[in-house]
Amino acid sequence: MAHLSESAVVKISEICQRYADENTPLMMILSDIQNEYGYIPLEVQELVSEKTGISVAEIYGVVTFYSFFSLKPKGKYVIGCCLGTACYVKGAGQVFDKFSEVLGIKGGETTEDGLFTLDALRCIGACGIAPAVSINGKVYPKVKVSDVPEIVASYRNA
């Protein structure tokens, strides 16, 4: 646990404590940690294990099972291209490819400057405005391939 700062240890312990009264709270604890720090590295899993009594193996199994949890830090801006069916039949695949080309990364990867992560999302339920792209929670409707460079630039220059 050498890498964890004092404040992180306090915060994570507090998150574990938050759900002390709940039956089987592991998912809630991990969600809160993911939201707070953007990733759940092994050191953090060890701390959660110590606080909850759940084995590291089990925690690691859960973290790697769900796509929402990440072992590595995500970029400052997480670009989620919806690849649900409604978006796909309206050309979301090409939009995704364009983001990949502009950023020079594949899906699931983060740019070297730590600015962008590109994720393929499975339907965000915004089918009426397909193809949809969600960046840090802001949803862009009816995105065209030609819109992509501008969208990326707007964050890069932000």
Place this chain on the structure above:
Amino acid sequence: MIRTPEELHERVAACSACLNGKFEGAEGKRAVVLCGGTGCLSSNSKEIREKFAQVIHEKGLDDRVTVNQVGCFGFCSQGPFVKIFPEDTLYRMVKMEDVEEIVEKDLIGGEIVERLLYVDPVSGEKIQRQDDINFYKKQHRIALHGCGVIDPENINEALGSGAYQGLARALTMDRQEVINEVLAAGLRGRGGGGFPTGRKWQFAYNEKGDEKYVVCNGDEGDPGAFMDRSILEGNPLAVIEGMVIAGYAIGAKNGYFYVRAEYPVAVKRLRIAIKQATEEGLLGEHILGTDFSFNVHIRLGAGAFVCGEETALLNSIEGKRGMPRPRPPFPAVKGLWQSPTIVNNVETLACVPYILRNGAAEFAKYGTERSKGTKVFALGGKINNVGLVEVPMGTTLRELIYDIGGGIPNGKKFKAIQTGGPSGGCLTTEYLDEPIDFDNLVAKGSMMGSGGAIVMDEDNCMVDVAKFYMEFICDESCGKCTPCRIGTKRMLETLTKITEGKGTMQDLEDLKELVAATKNNSLCALGQTASNPIASTMTHFMDEYLAHIQDKKCPAHVCKNLMQYKIERDKCFGCGMCAKACPAGAISRTDYVAPGKKLAAMAIDPAKCVKCGACMSTCKFKAIIKE
């Protein structure tokens, strides 16, 4: 606080007078409501609402006009929506810069802003009222009751629209009577399986034990379906009420909502509704002065499609990997923390208050022999009116696609409609007059699923669509059982081979074998239904598979290896815009000048072309084609 049925009735009477007053313009007041669903929020409906409030304040209309948000109107492709009461005028595709005009012209001048009205695509007529729009005419709203009508963050509006009337009646009945009512209504699970809800409840009721649970499955994973999200965003109290009624019926004291983490707005509104209901005494100890107590909790998913499978969902709530459990024992016997548990989908629970409020017969009068009530469909893909529609079971596909959906855009031809998402199949022109219900869709080789309905036109390649679903399933297979883990992978590899033009006739035989093996041997519904899109496209579109394999052609020009862009030289004006747009430098000028044109035509070098399509979208003369 509402402590007794009498207090509830008094409160409901006051709230409904207030709500109706808003719609009818009591005391000369006008009301502006805006859609606050995810689709419209992403088109700035929140900012537009704030601007309305600001402009109304500046014009000194605060006493005469109210502004608030409501849930999803369902007609997402036309959003954001603004509705004005008491005239019931519906403005669509409203932008920030339209706000001043609506306030000046309509709210002050009493004149309709014609240019923002919906225009019927067929007649070209402008339509002022929502109910007169074809998209809404054939709908009947039971599960979507209150969505697009009430403010989902204000419990008084929910009560005013009839919330908790169903529970109030249920609490006067014996538990078995409540189950009988749901059985009599013929309600079947809306999440995909179509299992009779009342029977599920009966199983859990029959189990002995102090601790039982109700779980609401809000892990809506079918890509293209978003009715559960809209219900939770539009009328969360209705789902809570359905859950409390279920809890009373089976004898549970606690209920769990399991909602996708991808639905932040739904989760927020659900939390607000739970908090308000608890403060009003409508959740917690001794509900409406009875001995019945019930508490509701929320658990969030973390991005795993398989958690929509009920036993995987229970594992996820238990803090484990979301892998399905073998059944039996069924959850009704051993579910959450090994206690009897019923797992019902959001839309199913949203129907329950209606059944208890109005009686089983009122619900069962809609629908077909074995599929009662209504069903919400998410119309998407290549269709004019994209959105959520709720229609009686037994409505035909033709009514759904053409009357409500407004047909296929850009004069293209309808090819197929995919229902049931990655577990379902596609239905072609010959099935357009088939009535939609649980059993009929299965008989025709597809399934209801959760109600996703994606329309494909002639530009969609069905082999590519099958590959798309298989990629999805392959990614989402939990890996617990071999037939699903390996079978989906092999099927995906084979489909990829075919779409790349490397397929052989043997691949089709292999696919058939894999389809059967995965279907017959997988542990849960995810694997058992994973091969449906392949089986169904192979049945209806074998010609497309053969074109890919034998002719090395993709008839819809989708599969990149099997198509190319070409400039029709006689149509080319030689403007050179395509060459500028080409990222690969694959376009150059030829020596050929077409008759009547001044400049020499351009041509694409197939060896250099990366098939991005940039040239085609740049060409103003439609001189570039795919072949």
